[in-house]
Amino acid sequence: MKENTLSYRDAVHEAIAEAMRQDERVFLMGEDVGNYGGCYAVSKGLSAEFGPQRIMDTPLSESGFVGAGIGAAMGGMRPIVEIMTVNFSLLALDQIVNNAATLRHMSGGQIGVPLVIRMATGSGKQLAAQHSHSLENWYAHVPGIKVLAPATIADARYMLAMALADPDPVVLFEHVMLYNETAALPTPADCPDMHKAVVRKSGTQLSLITYGGSLGKALEAATLLQEQGLSVEVLDLRCLRPLDTASIFASVDKTKRLLVVDEGWRTGSLAAEICAAVAEHCFWSLDAPPQRICSVEVPIPYPRHLELAATPQVQQIVDLVLGLLGKQAGTK
Amino acid sequence: MSTQDIKTSLCRLILQIAPEADIDSLDPRADMRDELDLDSMDFLRLLTSIDKEIQVNIPESDYGQVNSLQALTEYIAKHRPDVSDNTE
Amino acid sequence: MKQLTMPSFGADMATGIIAQWKVQPGDKVQKGDIVASIDTMKGLIDMEVFDDGVINKLLAAEGEDIEVGQPIAQLTLADEPRSATEAPKHPQAPLGQKSISAPKDKHQSRNPSAPRVDLASDSDRFPEDNEVAGRRRISPAARQKAAELAIDWRQLQTGSGPQGAIVLDDIMTMAKASTGEAHYPEADSSQQMREAIAAVVSRSKRDIPHYYLQQDIQLDNALAWLAEYNQGRTMDERMLLSALLYCAIAKALPSFPQFNGFYLQGRYQAQELVHLGNAISLHGGGLMVAAIHHAQQLNPAQMMLKLRDQVLRAREGGLRMSEMQDATITVSNLGDRGTDSMQSIIFPPQVAIVALGRQRCVPWVVDEQVSIAHIVTVSLAADHRVSDGHAGARLLNKIDHLLQNPELLI
């Protein structure tokens, strides 16, 4: 790695290390976070600095250790629980949905759960149908938790501290294709409040709304379109619950066209929620039907070409934008 | 409060009502409403804010005495007991 | 089967010349469609059809002068059992109208709040399945803008959007075309506002046969009432003459429905409520018209509150959408620094606009004695398609009367 640059993986690593140095209540628990260094090598070396008491390897008991994280948060700690992938998190859904999300409201405000759950998500590494899915919207569906999707190095570096400072459970999704991304060394100013969506590229003719691993694709498409003289705005949601609808509506009211790029499956997707909200609130601003590009509704397959065919790609975005702007092709 | 203070406050209040007004080049003796394009509603709002912030109530019968910035300043100076005479 | 007859567009119309047929035998028509253009002594007027059906036969040729009431065409009704002579309950409701659909057209009425979609008038005369072919696509933004600028987007066959949808750009191009401008550059907001004004006034001057009346109204009674009212009131409670003038106009209007309403697609719809459009000039240029809702019910103090609040919000850009759209008539107030009088341009689809000059002193003759009077010149511009000068004069007299007796305004 070049000097003055930082990878996404190291950004998360730094964020964890910093949080643990600053606050004794913070600890990391999860499968193979200690001696192994983390499934995606995020926590490599942390055990040496903080010891096995604070970098806790857990058995393969997602429900057990996620529940323990919730209990520890109730008991005054600030746990960071790592789940290897979103697919495995389904084994802990009971604890996240039935306990973490409900306790504050159900107890009439008495019990808070200041917990951060990190997990990897998304496709692109040919990991096939049990390690590649994007289920962010399942979590974004649940009131009582907050859901973040850091898509930039700066967000990876500084969002965790905000999540830990939050009094409520925060589920944080790291897209697997981002870990090797690098960028110039970010500063805290590069990471606004975690609840805010951020315009990554300003434009006037269409809003590309996206998050996580699809942000790079959206930006690439916007750049290609710019070469054709088209001005596309890219809005990075960052926070999937609660959604920053004010920023979404502001962007669409300005550009009058919406295309959502979402690696989740189309039916009942987060993209569907955004399209519905835009149709409800921005109807009279719309100059074209709201559209979305999502993953094809099949389990993500193993072969490279099929994996690519199943998930949103840059050319697809470009074509759809052209159609929506009446330039060529048509809408689906 | 000096007359300079009054003028400064007045300029601020005018700008609140007509943000595009070019106060610097305003002739203090010219008809302020013509020069700044203040309609009766603007003028009423100006007098309302003078009442609120400088505590001088200008009755309708005195509107003729406050046509220019200069005249308005003098009117306020006359009606505020605390204005010192050491003007600019 | 129903006979279409030469319509009467006014009590004084005896005959009409069929200037142009807009339909041919076999054409499917829907209630509200224009079937012919009729040349009258007052110029060309569109003739619309009030039923859904198919034009069976034309009984008169173009150029023929025909008496009002004489048959000019035969219409086979889409819904024959329906009484052919039943008059539509709401003769005109271009927005919010549910079209009476032919069986095939079931999609067309599914959104009752959207404007009804016309049948395409292309060469495909009998589309067996016109569910898709008949629908003209238009984006919500374009629809909104077209309504704002009073542009009839149905004139466009196709737009430049996806699948030929009419989009915002198309409407702006139409607006531009009506002002004679060919190119539509990226404009800042004040330019855009200028362009919008240009589109509206050009259209108004082109389509609306204006007539103008004006009257000097003595204000001494009103001013005396006002001085007494303002006596001892705080700045916040003080009233301006405008409030009284607006009240007088609003309270006069309900007796003269031909000035308070909309002229749309060749028909006038009087409105019961007076939503007084207040033309507000903006510092830095431009003009906004904000509706004062239910103005006929407001007393002067309430009117003053509305005016104060609205002017402030208009200048800070805080007007509500309903305020921008609902005005049934407009008042343009040049204020006490303006000129003596003004001949205004009507904002379509409204049919009248009242202009208020500045308050001034003049020699005034009463009982053959000259005295000094405070007066204001009130000017009316109205749509001759809807009203005549006589009615306009009565309206101005009524306003005058109210201002001579300000207690009537409370």
Place this chain on the structure above:
Amino acid sequence: MPARLPQIVLVKKGFVMTSNHPKPHMDKAHLHGLLKQMLRIRRFEEKCAELYTQQQIRGFLHLYIGEEAVAVGIMQVLDPQDAVLSTYREHGHALARGLDMGKVMAELFGKVSGSSRGRGGSMHIFDSDKRFYGGNAIVAGALPLAVGLALADKMQGKKGITVCFFGEGAVAEGEFHESLNLAQLWQLPLLFVCENNGYAMGTALAISESQPHIFIKAQSYGMQAEAVNGMNVVDVEAAAARYCQAIRDGGGPHFLECNTYRFRGHSMFDSQLYRTSEEVQQWQGKGPIVQLQNWLHSNHALSSAELQQLELDVQQEIASAVDFAEQGEFEDESDLCLGLYGQGLL
């Protein structure tokens, strides 16, 4: 039956037990206290059943009647800094832990004056001041939380221990095993209390578990575990005292299986097709309250007047609790989303 209970040894503190003498020594006042606690729960729940039929209490209502000795016995040995977690059958635990009866009743009424603003109802009673972490209505759902609470105490060097109550039905869930493993692995200050009443809803233990002795499963994780007569409050208290002391001394998690029986149905809406009325009657004969009463009578340690006074006190407390619940207001609908996020409401 009475012979199984220890002789009363009157001592000042009311309760004495040394490691040499695993049997506790209890004074009369202490035993009267145990009886009163059990009566509070019994009479409270009998009132709940009545109010439920009158539709004052809605939703699910799971009664603890018959199992009072477990909650009362265990709570005797807990300190304020200890944490308690329970199930949807938690009225007894809440009352024995010292929650205000009025607030519990108001919670059942769904009133904003209830312990959880009425939002939880019968199954979700919380009190953070008492470190009472609910009322969890997911079978085995509280076990991982208990692991976490104990972990937090241990990491922060706090003295408290965590006690987690659950039924034998939870044993079939994965979270039970995950939690026992984690607790033993991390040597957490945690007491697991399995209230084995023989039926998971209507499924008898014998037809759901290959090993019906639950404590043996815990032992297989290397945990100190034993079964105790859960119908005998003194036995329960004695066992809890030993185990809690061991946990406080750094002995890691312990597991107590309390064999007990619920006299009522699983919930109010249960025709009890899965067991015979003879079986129920048989158990009722050795119920925790009647057992202790009889024993006290036969040892001349409880006069009729004393018993009458106890009942009277309990009835008065219940009457004022019902009164408090009735007086309460329902939470305003506009507050529906209040406290979903943030620092809390109360």
